Amino acid sequence: MQDSLFEIDNVTKIYKKKDKQVTANLDINCSIRSGEIIGLLGPNGAGKSTLVKQMLAHIQPTKGEIRYRGQNVLKNSHKLAQEISYYSQEPSCLTPLQVREAIYFTGRLRGLKHEPANKKTEELISELELTDVKDNKIKEISGGQRRLTGMGITLIGRPSVLILDEPTNELDPEKRKLVWKIIREKNKQDTTVILVTHNILEAEQVVDRVAVINNGKLQDIDTVDKLKQRVDQRLKCQVSTESGANDSIGELLDSWGTIISNTETKVDLLIDKEKASSLVKFLTNNEQDLPIENFSIIPPSLEDVYFQIHDRYKREELQDG
Numbered sequence: 639m640q641d642s643l644f645e646i647d648n649v650t651k652i653y654k655k656k657d658k659q660v661t662a663n664l665d666i667n668c669s670i671r672s673g674e675i676i677g678l679l680g681p682n683g684a685g686k687s688t689l690v691k692q693m694l695a696h697i698q699p700t701k702g703e704i705r706y707r708g709q710n711v712l713k714n715s716h717k718l719a720q721e722i723s724y725y726s727q728e729p730s731c732l733t734p735l736q737v738r739e740a741i742y743f744t745g746r747l748r749g750l751k752h753e754p755a756n757k758k759t760e761e762l763i764s765e766l767e768l769t770d771v772k773d774n775k776i777k778e779i780s781g782g783q784r785r786l787t788g789m790g791i792t793l794i795g796r797p798s799v800l801i802l803d804e805p806t807n808e809l810d811p812e813k814r815k816l817v818w819k820i821i822r823e824k825n826k827q828d829t830t831v832i833l834v835t836h837n838i839l840e841a842e843q844v845v846d847r848v849a850v851i852n853n854g855k856l857q858d859i860d861t862v863d864k865l866k867q868r869v870d871q872r873l874k875c876q877v878s879t880e881s882g883a884n885d886s887i888g889e890l891l892d893s894w895g896t897i898i899s900n901t902e903t904k905v906d907l908l909i910d911k912e913k914a915s916s917l918v919k920f921l922t923n924n925e926q927d928l929p930i931e932n933f934s935i936i937p938p939s940l941e942d943v944y945f946q947i948h949d950r951y952k953r954e955e956l957q958d959g
């Protein structure tokens with residue numbers, strides 16, 4: 639069992655504005671373990687950034703407490719600043735600086751001497767493929783290059799915790815792969831990673847655990863495998879059809895499982911695992927000569943799990959009135 643790094647204890651955050659108030663977090667209880675990669679997943683406005691900002695002591699909970707290494711974060715801001723690096727969505731105040739300067743000076747602020755800061759800056763620039771723009775001002779480079787510079791700023795000084803808010807936004811597929819690779823490498827060197835993301839498919843490749851947040855509440859938290867075991871275990875069968883043939887094929891497939899979507903050229907259904915091999919045979923042999931283009935049968939992804947948790951939550955909310 640890994641040590642608990644953050645303990646989030648009954649945290650509620652209510653933003654108050656004149657006549658209006660927003661409950662951004664409600665009674666959240668969980669802990670973040672040392673050395674893990676944990677993904678905070680949830681739709682826009684769910685309350686993820688609010689939770690992270692309270693973990694960083696940027697804002698105070700309305701109720702409850704967050705402890706880092708056993709101490710209330712609000713009384714521990716020096717340690718937080720030394721050990722935790724936050725990659726945020728918000729524009730940085732460093733944009734008038736050159737790429738190289740911004741990474742280097744951040745390293746100096748985190749306590750590196752001139753030589754090591756210089757060396758690490760050059761290494762990060764090369765690792766993040768920023769060599770061509772290293773002498774350009776951040777405000778004069780592309781959005782993706784700005785994001786990579788932000789990653790360099792986040793990584794310099796060997797923080798022991800990385801809190802990354804959508805680290806792959808605006809990046810092309812190759813750079814996204816690069817950033818995930820770097821995140822995995824840092825984690826192997828014992829860095830704890832807290833990842834706020836909407837990119838569930840990519841997150842699934844790197845996270846150890848997932849916390850699902852919606853409407854300010856923590857809906858579930860566990861390893862990807864355990865979350866999958868708790869939701870519908872059926873396999874998803876996707877059949878692509880010739881345009882307009884979906885209805886007749888849907889009718890035929892109806893007896894094999896539950897149709898979850900039926901569009902012009904695609905029928906999706908959930909089937910029991912035991913039926914998979916006979917359905918593969920049925921579709922491959924295609925004795926009725928159905929206009930099937932192709933098909934696949936896949937286990938539930940983290941994305942399916944995420945939607946199922948949300949659906950369950952919505953049903954519970956409706957039942958509760």
Ligand SMILES: Nc1ncnc2c1ncn2[C@@H]1O[C@H](COP(=O)(O)OP(=O)(O)OP(=O)(O)O)[C@@H](O)[C@H]1O
Pocket residue numbers: 653654655660661662680681682683684685686687688689
């Ligand atoms: N400073 C603020 N003042 C008032 N309301 C706020 C403030 N910051 C956030 N909120 C509200 O709190 C709720 C949660 O916002 P938060 O930014 O934590 O969500 P999020 O899950 O990070 O969303 P996103 O994925 O869109 O970044 C939203 O309804 C938001 O409008």
